Amino acid sequence: MALDIGTLDTFPKLLLHHANVRPTRPAIREKDLGIWQTRTWKEFADEVRALACGLATAGLRRGEHFALVSDNRPRLYAMMYAVQCLGGIPVPLYQDAVATEMAFPIQNAEIRYGFAEDQEQVDKLLEIQPQCPTLTHLIYDDPRGLRHYKQAGLTSYEDLLAKGREALSRDPAFLDGEIAKGSGSDTAAMLFTSGTTATPKGVALTHHALIDRAKVAADLEKLDDSDVVLAYLPPAWVGQFIFSLAQPLVTGYCICCPEAPETVMSDMREIGPSYYFAPPRVLEALLTQVSIRMEDASRVKRWLYKRFMAIANRAGGAILDGRPVSMVDRALYFLGDVFIYGPLRNVLGMSRVRVAYTAGEAIGPDLFRFYRSIGINLKQLYGSTETSVFVCIQPDGQVKADTAGPPVPGVELKFTPERELLIRSPGLFKEYYKNPQATREAKDAEGWFHTGDAGYFDPDGHLKIIDRVKDVGKLADGTLFAPKYLENKLKFFPHIKEAVCFGHGRGMVCAFINMDPDAVGNWAEKRNMPYSGYTDLASRDEVYDLVRGCIEQVNGDIAAEPEIANSQIHRFLILHKELDADDEELTRTRKVRRGFIAEKYLPLVEALYAGKDAVHVEAKVKYEDGRSGMFSADLKIRDAKTFPPAAAKKAA
């Protein structure tokens, strides 16, 4: 059924449209008390309408911002749509953010209203209330633990809904009038960028931009109301926002909310989504789990797995892409599908996945190939908050491991001489809220958005991103130094969780390594190596040797690439702790903050370059409960073998 985006130009109008054309189809499912509970489009739209009337009686004004802190829940979505019905602007915040991180968005947009999932989130909002005097109305979902909270302005979702139902029955026409007042050029949502640098910026996206992009991508992948999606990533992140609010509205598909963050895996198996998104780190964690379980399996199973994965590697991708494959391989792949790939897809909850995306960071070629080879149509895309996600998508049959695919319809791309990618698209953001200077810097007079990403087109016209423009540096001898490119190569090894490379303006490249405690722990167990904890394991010579092997393999690869052959990693150390977003070493989307880490661990960097073979570290650590303590250890520093460019072939 074709959607007329001309008249249905806002989220609420589309919602009511679906309530009319497919009233009994499922809109949202949520697992509650162990059972999947379904709400149809009609039921869901009715709840949104009542809720909107409740908000109107509570005094929400047109154009006003509304903060929401919650995991993916039907009530969170209902709240967002309800705010939009009245012309308000939902501002979803990351639910794992600490209270102080929430203060800025609320102060910035002078937010008066907040929605919190439970006591934990209510506590955070109450904690920052002194700094945010505008925040006077708090609505909460789960009343548990909140019975004795006597603060003024604290209302439960049920109370608001009841008031709304009453108001709606008194004056049914009011809300339709409010919804009709909305137009496509209104701001539909404000999403705060994770703030890799400086303070976060509020990205204002219009209804038109979000709906246009959501529709283009949905048409490209032929999504319709029979599709099912599991909503498990933070709703404050633009991708989840698009997948669980914008795209259901242009296709009518059903969103499923997991029971708890810990149950995502089993919930996914039960639901069997057909449209799936996962950042590379999630895909990697899944593969690590599979590998670990396979290592513990019986000898026969291990042998079968190994043989059939080799066949999948050879033929799986080609079969998925529709390229010619020999009859023998086809027959073997069929057998493998019966015994290995099919059951494996089932365990991963991906039996019904028709379209799967990954994006956000570079994905390892082996990891990417693994999913495709077992028959999962995993593809890469490129986009950001400012572009309403969809800029480039790999079309079926043209999937490569190292590109993001060609631009989707409506998007224009070009590069500056510094190789910075510029984008013009109907999905571009309206502005950075209250930050005209930043808006001007990011979006020029001709409407080109400066992404800050460096890259180029490959011969087939696919976009390839190598690093951030500002991070691309030069070694002292003038060699190109792309830290993220190196770090990603390191991270593709299962034993390395994070890596941070230094080298800009220096004579050589050195690296901090974060080992993966699961993979290395399992590796140590297999070797009967006792260890007391993370720090102890990370300081073992055996682990250093293991990591050195990985680094030397990367060095071998890099030696083969003439432009960056000199940026091989000479020295490294393994950090005593995991890099953590709570210590501000990673962003909330788990990207390393290289500059911050270089400053925080300056003595370690200096020791790497000073040629020492050990360094003493004393650090303050923050525990999860907010307390902090001191920690000290001696870290070893080791050299890695490097290869002259000519020797590259032999080494690799």
Add this chain to the structure above:
Amino acid sequence: MSEVILSVEGVSLSFGGVKALQDVSFDVRSKEVRAIIGPNGAGKSSMLNVLNGVYHPQKGKITFKGKTFPDMDSHEAAALGIARTFQNIALFKGMTVLDNILTGRNLKMRCNIFQQALWLGAAKREELEHRRAVEQIIDFLEIQHIRRTPVGRLPYGLQKRVELGRALAAEPELLLLDEPMAGMNLEEKQDMCRFILDVNDHFGTTLVLIEHDMGVVMDISDRVVVLDYGRKIADGVPGEIKGNQKVIDAYLGVAH
């Protein structure tokens, strides 16, 4: 101040020559969190065992909800609405979390074996009701992800939580917790504190708990009884107990 739900008067218990409890009296008010503390061997667990009928005191009487008993019988105690957890976890290791908690509903099951075997209307309705109650407890204790995991495979802290869940399944009026936080790390203790306070607040359950961690006791309990060598040496709100010289002596030891 709410009414007294349980009172213990002059209870004495001895095993041969060992006097575990000597003339102990105290009361528990409805909906309060009551702690019993004391050094090792002070008689705390014996006191709890007297309250739910595992031990039978030689002297004294127990009044629960207006009825007076010379001693309790464990079945009687359970039927009256007294549930407990154990210091050393006593769960069915091979059964799943869900099934373990379901066993806590045992006393609430009304249908006989034939009705259940034939899956008659009443049996079905009852089963649904019990399953709902169990799921509510699973949700309350945030253990959805281990619903189908055999208890024996769970870490200690989670097993303690499951045991609390099973006690809650009986919908008790009075819940006895024997060292709910023993052997836990800081994070697990904080979680358990939150659950205990939530149980008290949400279900209105009266709680009697034995605990060693003084920080925890002072934070979460409304009133504290202190035992030493089987005798009550102090009784009051946490503030008073903290400053009580007898209690300090009992814990730190004095020259006799």
